[in-house]
Amino acid sequence: MAIKTAPEPLLASFSWQTRLLAGVRRYLPAILILPSGLILWELGVRLFNIQGFLLPAPSLIGQTFADNWASLLDRGWYTFQEAALGYFIGCGLGILFGLVVSRFGTVSAALMPIAIAINAVPIIALSPLVRVWFGIGQPSKIVIVAILCFFPCLISAVRGLSAASPAALELMRSYATPEIETFVKLRLPSALPFIFNGLKVCTSLSMIGAVVSEFYGGLMNKSLGTFIANEASQVRFRSSWSGIIVACAAGIAFYLLVSLVERLLIPWHVSVRSQSK
Amino acid sequence: MKPRSYQFFTGLVALALILTACSGAATTAAPATPDKVSLQLKWVTQAQFAGYYAALDQGYYKAQNLDVTILEGGPNIAPEQVVASGGAQFGLDWMGSLLSSRDQKVNLVNIGQVFQRGAILEVSWKNANITGVDGLKGKTVGVWGFGNEFDLYAALAKHNINKDTDVSIFQQPFDMNDFLNHKIDAAAAMTYNEYAQVLEAGHSPSELNVINFTDEGTAMLEDGIFTTADWIKDAKNQDIATRFLRASFQGWIYCRDNQAACVDIVVKHGPALGKNHQAWMMNEINKLIWPSPNGIGQMDPTAWQRTADTALKFGVIKAAASKDSYNTDYATKALSGITGDTKGAAWQPTTVVLDGAKP
Numbered sequence: 001m002a003i004k005t006a007p008e009p010l011l012a013s014f015s016w017q018t019r020l021l022a023g024v025r026r027y028l029p030a031i032l033i034l035p036s037g038l039i040l041w042e043l044g045v046r047l048f049n050i051q052g053f054l055l056p057a058p059s060l061i062g063q064t065f066a067d068n069w070a071s072l073l074d075r076g077w078y079t080f081q082e083a084a085l086g087y088f089i090g091c092g093l094g095i096l097f098g099l100v101v102s103r104f105g106t107v108s109a110a111l112m113p114i115a116i117a118i119n120a121v122p123i124i125a126l127s128p129l130v131r132v133w134f135g136i137g138q139p140s141k142i143v144i145v146a147i148l149c150f151f152p153c154l155i156s157a158v159r160g161l162s163a164a165s166p167a168a169l170e171l172m173r174s175y176a177t178p179e180i181e182t183f184v185k186l187r188l189p190s191a192l193p194f195i196f197n198g199l200k201v202c203t204s205l206s207m208i209g210a211v212v213s214e215f216y217g218g219l220m221n222k223s224l225g226t227f228i229a230n231e232a233s234q235v236r237f238r239s240s241w242s243g244i245i246v247a248c249a250a251g252i253a254f255y256l257l258v259s260l261v262e263r264l265l266i267p268w269h270v271s272v273r274s275q276s277k
Numbered sequence: 278m279k280p281r282s283y284q285f286f287t288g289l290v291a292l293a294l295i296l297t298a299c300s301g302a303a304t305t306a307a308p309a310t311p312d313k314v315s316l317q318l319k320w321v322t323q324a325q326f327a328g329y330y331a332a333l334d335q336g337y338y339k340a341q342n343l344d345v346t347i348l349e350g351g352p353n354i355a356p357e358q359v360v361a362s363g364g365a366q367f368g369l370d371w372m373g374s375l376l377s378s379r380d381q382k383v384n385l386v387n388i389g390q391v392f393q394r395g396a397i398l399e400v401s402w403k404n405a406n407i408t409g410v411d412g413l414k415g416k417t418v419g420v421w422g423f424g425n426e427f428d429l430y431a432a433l434a435k436h437n438i439n440k441d442t443d444v445s446i447f448q449q450p451f452d453m454n455d456f457l458n459h460k461i462d463a464a465a466a467m468t469y470n471e472y473a474q475v476l477e478a479g480h481s482p483s484e485l486n487v488i489n490f491t492d493e494g495t496a497m498l499e500d501g502i503f504t505t506a507d508w509i510k511d512a513k514n515q516d517i518a519t520r521f522l523r524a525s526f527q528g529w530i531y532c533r534d535n536q537a538a539c540v541d542i543v544v545k546h547g548p549a550l551g552k553n554h555q556a557w558m559m560n561e562i563n564k565l566i567w568p569s570p571n572g573i574g575q576m577d578p579t580a581w582q583r584t585a586d587t588a589l590k591f592g593v594i595k596a597a598a599s600k601d602s603y604n605t606d607y608a609t610k611a612l613s614g615i616t617g618d619t620k621g622a623a624w625q626p627t628t629v630v631l632d633g634a635k636p
Contacts (some may be wrong), residue, residue: 052382054362128450135460136419136447194328215353220422221441226448233355233423235378 005009055239065242072224076246079224080136083210083254086145091202094150095195107157115158119151136217145209149202153195161187162196193269196262202257207251251255280535311344312517315365318350318563319500322548323396325469326392326559327539328367332528334542341520352451353508355423357385360505366514367521372498372584372602373593374424379602380594384506387603389522389574389611390581391529393567395496397428399488400456400471401463407486410436410493416462419449430466431591432488453478473554473631475499481635497584501566502574506601515607522611526573526619532559533567557629567621574608 014022038058044050045057054062065072101108127144134140164187172182214225224243229239318326329347332338338345341615348365350356356368357378367388378385399418401407407416410432418424426446433440440446449455449464456464466472476482490496502522508514532539540556548555566573585598611620 045577051361132454132458135458136449136455217448217455220420220426220446220448223448229353230422230448233353233358234374235355235357235361235381235383238344 052103052237053210054237056241060238061241061245064238065245068239068242071240072246074223075222075227075243076250078219078222079141079210079214079247080207080250080254082141082214083145083250085204086142086209087149087202087254088208089142090146090149090206091153091199092196093146095157096155097150098154098161101154102158102161112155112158115151115154119155123148124209124212127216130213131216137219141210141218144213145206148205148209151199152205153198156194156198156201157191160191163194166191189266192266196258196266199258200255200262203254207247207254211247309342311339311342312369312520313344313346313520314517315346315348315435316502316521317356317365317368318347319356319369319371322349322541322543322546323470323550324540324548324555325500325562327532327543327562328529329525329558330528330542330546331531331539332524334545335528335529335531337524337527338521339410339444341524341526343517343520344450345521345524357383357424357501360503361385362466366508366517367502367504369436369500371424373427373588375501375503376585376588376594376598377424379598382595385502385503386506386509386601387503387514387576388518389502389525389608390498390576390603391502391525391574392498392500392562393569393577393580394565395428395491395499396561396565397425397467397490397496397499398466398468399429399463399473399490400466401486401488402459403484405462405488407463407488410438410488412486414443414462415490415627416437417445417447417460419447419455419461419464421451421465422448427591428490428493428495428497428590429465430593432490432493432496434591435493435495444525469558469565473557473561473634474550476631476634477554479633492615494596495587498580498588501603505575509604509607519607519610521597522574522608526608526611527615529566529573530617530619531613533563533624535629536560536563550620553629553632554610559632560626560629563624564626567624569591569620570622571605572612572619573621574611576605576608578605 041055042057042059045055101111123144124145127140130143130147131140134143166189168186169182172186177185204219211225211228214223215229218226220226224247228240228243228247231243257265316329318329320326322330326347333345333347342630348359350369350565356365357374359365360368361383368385372387372390375385375387399407399413399420401412401416405416406412413433418429420429429446430440433444438444443556443616447455447461453471455461455465457475457478459614464471466475472487475485476629504518509518536559537556538551540559543555543559544552569575571577581603581619585602588594589597
């Protein structure tokens with residue numbers, strides 16, 4: 001017997017024009033904030049005559065970006081690869097460990113406090129050490145990102161797997177469902193929202209990890225983090241900012257990608273449904 | 278309040294007032310309040326900046342009526358940035374970096390060129406077979422970035438090696454671990470610092486090949502004192518600058534004539550690397566300053582032009598550097614107040630044995 005999902009939202013029954021208008025009305029304020037922020041920034045720099053090396057005007061940053069977009073995107077891609085690889089390794093291992101560990105209650109009870117404590121440690125501070133162990137190239141950055149992503153995913157997986165409703169669990173037991181079926185049909189789907197939470201958090205962590213660990217050394221003509229730090233140190237702030245924009249864009253795109261996957265995999269969950277109110 | 282503590286408190290206040298009055302009387306007899314200035318170092322406390330610490334400790338700054346704060350540098354501290362934003366009046370940096378800043382419309386000006394010779398090297402292990410710049414092709418080469426990479430870039434360009442495609446240039450962290458662990462083939466090193474660090478890790482000079490950018494003809498001027506053009510416009514500040522330079526030059530002369538004592542002064546200010554390393558550094562730094570053919574801190578126009586030409590030719594700056602990048606007036610005036618040998622023609626380096634190094 002399938003677990004009943006909630007009734008379809010009322011909005012879905014309206015015409016597409018109404019839904020579009022409703023969507024625009026909902027997102028318009030957020031959409032307007034970015035350009036108005038940029039305009040305020042531009043005006044502020046011009047009115048108060050802020051020196052270029054302290055805070056460049058967005059128009060100049062945009063121009064610098066336009067002049068160098070090919071090499072900047074190239075750098076962004078190089079660094080994103082480190083973030084993505086580390087993400088998959090870290091999150092994959094984290095979720096796997098979570099699945100295994102949650103099976104054994106005492107083990108998870110023992111490990112969880114440690115995992116939470118380690119998660120609070122600024123892992124990025126290990127960059128110089130990891131660099132000595134794994135060298136100056138991409139592997140050390142991937143390792144840092146993997147460590148960063150491992151613990152949030154482990155914690156969210158373990159939490160999620162214990163989030164199945166007790167009533168539903170009892171129901172499964174009353175039907176003498178084999179444990180593996182309970183796991184696949186009840187525990188795992190209940191855990192998915194938690195796991196996706198962890199996955200979404202890790203997208204930004206992975207970009208941060210990749211860019212910041214590159215501050216400590218990397219291939220000079222390819223790394224984004226090295227570029228940002230180096231340009232800033234030589235007072236070429238417009239250049240530095242254009243690198244930062246690429247890092248932001250990559251992080252946001254990664255997050256949106258994972259959110260899209262979430263929407264496709266767990267459309268029934270409250271967090272996804274409530275967005276289409 | 279109990280009567281006894283009340284009496285005590287009143288007595289204390291009275292004592293404080295008396296003392297203030299006395300010291301107040303003392304200060305009216307002393308000269309005008311010293312001018313407060315700051316110097317932003319290019320790196321952490323070490324013998325590379327011994328002259329300034331000596332000037333502080335020996336009271337040369339005080340004699341010039343200056344209250345000088347020496348700001349330690351470090352990773353991610355760019356002296357150009359600090360001085361340009363008003364965090365310090367004076368800074369130390371390399372000419373290539375200064376010209377690059379001026380190219381970005383940050384109006385800095387060099388007022389004293391202390392280091393007459395450059396010290397940057399590219400070191401490699403003998404078995405990597407990098408006997409010259411051409412040997413860098415296809416290798417992993419480390420350089421610090423942060424404005425220190427231009428000598429290498431210029432040398433590569435001079436030998437028609439494309440720095441983006443023919444070499445793998447890594448931004449080297451500020452330790453020699455990657456080089457010592459053979460993770461990179463060649464690493465940037467200063468004669469006075471990182472080169473010694475490699476030797477101290479248990480190696481001998483015979484294990485290393487060294488590319489010296491001075492010999493390559495692409496070396497650019499290194500440590501010089503700079504300030505902002507706006508600040509130095511003011512006549513009062515010009516006087517402060519002259520006095521600052523005079524005391525600093527005296528500090529460097531002290532470190533030439535009292536090398537061992539100067540090492541102790543640096544050690545007193547808490548450098549990261551120990552006394553033996555500082556002794557090596559002091560000796561090497563003195564090699565960069567002495568002899569100063571025209572007197573300490575005097576800019577050699579030919580050397581400046583060579584740096585400016587190299588910077589333009591190899592893309593460090595987009596527009597040709599103007600002679601406004603440096604001003605020799607204050608350094609020349611500073612010399613006039615110094616008695617004794619300002620040229621150091623007779624100075625000879627000593628031999629410093631590094632702990633841990635192999636012969």
